[in-house]
Amino acid sequence: MTEPSVTLAASGGQAAAPARPDAALSLRGLTVSYGEKPAVFSVDAAFPAGEMTAIIGPNGAGKSTLLKAALGVIPRLSGEVSVFGQPIETVRGRIAYVPQRASVDWDFPTTVIDVVMMGLYRQVGLLGRLTGALKARALSCLDRVGMASFADRQIGQLSGGQQQRVFLARALAQDADLYLLDEPFAGVDAATERAIIDVLKALKAEGKAVVCVHHDLATVRDYFDNVFMINVRRIAEGPVRTTFNGETLNATYGGRLAATHIDQLNLVEGA
Amino acid sequence: MGSEFVMFSLTPMLIGVLASVACALPGNFLILRRQALIGDAISHVVLPGIVVAFLLTGVVAAIPMLLGAAGAAVVAVVLIEAIKRLGRIEPGAAMGVTFTTLFAGGVLLLEQSDTSSVHLDVEHALMGNLESLVWLRATDWSSLFDPWALAGVPEELPRIAVVCAGVILLTLVFWRWLKISTFDEGFAQALGLPVGMIGMGLVITAAVAAVAAFDAVGSIIVIAMFICPPAAARMMTNGLERQVWWSVLFAVVAAVLGYVLAGYGPLWLGGDNAVSAAGMIATVSGVILALACAFGPHRARVGARAEA
Incomplete structure (x- = not known):
């Protein structure tokens, strides 16, 4: 493997990279700890606007924690x-x-529409009226994910994939510029996965930043522009084309991915 | 049903209704947050608070007792949180440990102290004295417009009325925050809502309702009303707004029906004495819950939590 443009930060202790001013979301020295052990340690990251980024890493690597701590859903120790x-x-x-x-x-x-609202x-706000126009907007967001009917x-009557689409519709209703999604493809059917990725790509085309915690390594190349690899510390960060390769995957997953599995991903040069 | 009703039944019935509604409203959110036991906990820890207040002041007066009860409730909430965090114990167990210990402490204090001369005992703590909250100055319905008679209503009535109105107002004003932070706390936090304050505010509101209701009707009603009407209401509908309306309806029905059954039921059955109104109100609320479990249109989903 010879990939000169890869940033390998596994050794840690390096000076923090300067925050990119054009980044939609940038983190510097983010550390989160549950009890004694840090779940996320001194992570720098920059997620650009107008692009889709996957956060990948093994279970317990701090992917979801990174998002939640960035949002303040869980407290951060520093950063x-x-x-x-x-x-x-x-x-916000x-x-x-x-x-x-x-x-x-x-x-x-x-109900579904209630969740989107x-x-x-x-x-x-707390007491503002939910006007007909706002309800119409919520309905159009549902329509975008194919759930208007x-x-x-x-909500208890929905399938897992339908639930995920409702969550995405709620995010669309927020009309945001930065979308942070925690495993949006986990346990959903193929039709839902297609519907979600179409919406996310449309958001990207509108210039929004999309960041997903993502599990399925097989789809990283198809769906995402950038990859952020984490295992408590930041391992690597960059365009999928250059950064997502056997070396960084091994560093991220600590050799837990079998070589054959990595080959199947058909990484980098082969594609 | 004329003057006798106004004098002996109207005020206790109203107090029962207001206490039930004040507890049932926050109960809806506590149940959905799987914190239903907190009402139970609060109503138990009120006892030591009241006993301590009595020991410190030497009188059975409303204000010190309410302050004592509120203080004990705060101590309990802090203790529960501390046990949960430090001991890493599940919330239900932390509450169970806290309220049984504090309640037992209250019973011991009560036995050790000289409270025999005053109306303060374990039975009172459990069942209140709803029947005794009569309106002696009333003669008939026209007394409702008689300032002198109105000035003589039991002091528990205006107190629980104010608390009930406050609970209703808070529920209305903070409806959206309560709803969203109960359904999806992470999302609420990402929106920038003060999720911790909302949760704490809900528990404090429940505590105030519990203390005010305890003062009038004892802990049995408080425990029943936090859980039974909202749980029964959940089985009647799949909408939060409608659930809350149902819970209020059930609370009112339980209070009125329970009071009437306790007062007149035994006589109808040929008995001599009325039974405890508080006990009967709680029983009726339990029966309503049982009926909702058996016949409610949306009972299937309750408890069937998505496996995740």
Whole structure:
């Protein structure tokens, strides 16, 4: 493997890379810890606008934790987060977050359209009226993910893939510039995966930044422009074309990926 | 059903209704957050708080007792959080440990102290004294417009009315925050909502409702009302708004029906004495829950949590 442009940061302890001013989301020295052990250690990252980035790494590598800590959903021990060059608190309206589907109770008494309207809460505030125009917007977001006919369904009656699409519709309703998705393709059917990737690619075409925690290494090359590889520390970061290769995968997964498996991914030069 | 009803039944019934509604409203969110036991915990820890307040002041007066109860509730909430975090114990167990210990401590304190001269005992703590909250100045329905008679309503009535109104107002104002942070806490946090404050505010509201209701009707109703009406309501509908309306309806029905059954039921059956109104109200709420379990249109999904 000879890939000169790869950034290998596995050795750690390097000086923090300067935050890219054009990045939609940039992290510097982000550290999160559950108890004694750090889950994410001193991670720098820059996720560009107008591109799709996959965050990949083994289970327990801190992928979801990285997103949650960036958003302030879980507290960070140290580190700086900036969104479009601003402190996150001032630009929350420009961020849409899609949590893991399994993180909520789908038995909650509410309907599909109601969940999508939650994406509008920031705009309407605590007591603002949810006007017909806003409801129409929520419906059009449902339509974008092919779920308009399910608007009045109870959410517990949906399949896993349908639930994921409803979550994506809620994020669309937020009309954000930065989309952070935690495993949007986990456990969904092929039709849903297609529908989601089409929406995400449309967002990218509109110039939005899309960042996904992603599990399926086989689809990284097809779906994403960039890859961010993490195993507690940042391992590598860059365009899929140059960064996503056997060397970085081995470094990220600690040799847990069999060589044959890596070959099957048909990486880099072969493609 | 004339003057006798106004004098002996109207005020206890109203107090029962207001206490039930004040507890049922936050109960809806506590159940959906799987924190239903917190109402139970609070109503138990109120006892030591009240006993300590009595020991410190030497009088059975409303304000010190409410302060004592509120203080104990805060201590309990902090203890539960501490046990949960430090001991890494599941929330239900942390609550169970806290409230049984504090309640037992309250019973011991009560036995050791000289409270025999005052109306403060374990039975009172459990069942309250709803029947005794009569409106002696009332003569008939016209007393509702008589300032002198109105000034003589039991002091528990305005107190629980204010608390109930406050709970309703808070539920309305913070509806969206409560709904979204209960359904999807991570998303609510990403929106920038003060999720921790919302959760704490809900528990404090529940605590205030529990303390005010405890004062009037004892802990049995409090425990029942936090859980039974909302749980039954969940089985009637798949919408949160409608669930809350159902829970209020069930709370009112339980309070009114329970009071009437306790007062007149035994007589109808040929018995001599009425039974505890608080006990009967709680029982009726349990029966409503059982009926909802058996016949509610949306009972199938309750408890059937998505395997994840």
